[in-house]
Amino acid sequence: MKLFYAPGTCALAPHIVLEWIGEPYELEKVQPSSPDYLKINPLGQVPAMIDGSSGVMNQADAILKYLAHKYPDAHLGDDGTSLGAFEVDRWLAFFTGDVHPAFYPFFRPQRYTTDDSESALDAVKQASFKLVDKVFTHLDKHLEGKDYVVGSHRTIVDPYAFAMIRWGNYLPKPLSEYPNIYRFYQEFLEDEGVKRAMKQQGIKK
Ligand SMILES: N[C@@H](CCC(=O)N[C@@H](CS)C(=O)NCC(=O)O)C(=O)O
Incomplete structure (x- = not known):
């Protein structure tokens, strides 16, 4: 592979x-x-x-x-039940279809406007931040009392969540203002597989 x-x-x-x-x-x-x-x-x-x-x-x-x-x-997939499969798919769709696209205008504002003035680019970033705040608020509520996005053990959804939450460090609002997201992020930062992948990519938290 x-x-x-x-x-x-x-x-x-x-x-x-x-x-x-x-x-x-x-x-x-x-x-x-x-x-x-x-x-x-x-x-x-x-x-x-x-x-x-x-x-x-x-x-x-x-x-x-x-x-x-x-x-x-x-054991990184769903639990074999129809509802378990739905939960994995639902949350993958949330991260790839709602969270990732919400962030992109923040990182690449020039792609989302034909006006390349600083104020136009800033407006795109602000609009992006509002969308990210909405999806992060939703995620933060979901993670209340939970260690994993889906079910009671880690799945393929968690590393995608981790990658998106990490992008939250670039936002104007500190990650710690989403307490459950913050806790989830801190816990996964301690995971050995996460540490190895981040080291290999040369990235820090
Ligand atoms: N729908 C694709 C989106 C992938 C995507 O946008 N990846 C970003 C990095 S997070 C990328 O390669 N961006 C390069 C670019 O847009 O120029 C997927 O889920 O894999």
Whole structure:
């Protein structure tokens, strides 16, 4: 297996999962918009993964589910019930479909307006922050009294949550103002697989 990543991106999620699974894998650091990488993933996005003869796999949630399905002994997927599968899918969809897109205008405001003035870019960032605050508030309530996003043990959802929460460190509102998110983040920062993946990517909390 080979994972294509850029440091600190959502590719951190499958990277952590690969660490948790413990099977051999390779890492390749890429610049998503580089001509060489566009030949691998024409969307210019990470993560991407190749597993043997799989061809190029992309979309973080699909890669995470693939890994959970391929390595059932790692117990990172749903609990086998229809409702358990729904919960994993629901929360993956929340992170990939609500949280990630809420953040992107904050990091790349120039993509979301044709006006390149500082005030226009700032307005996009403020609008993005409002959206992130909404989804973080929702997540914070959900995590009340919980150690994991879904169920009573870690799943593929948690590393994706971790990667998104980490982005929260760049927001104007301190992460500690979302107490349950903050606690979840601190706990996962102590996880050995998370530590190894962050070290390999050269990123800090
Ligand atoms: N829908 C894709 C989105 C992936 C994505 O946007 N990845 C970001 C990093 S977190 C990226 O590669 N961005 C590069 C760019 O947009 O130029 C997925 O879930 O994998």
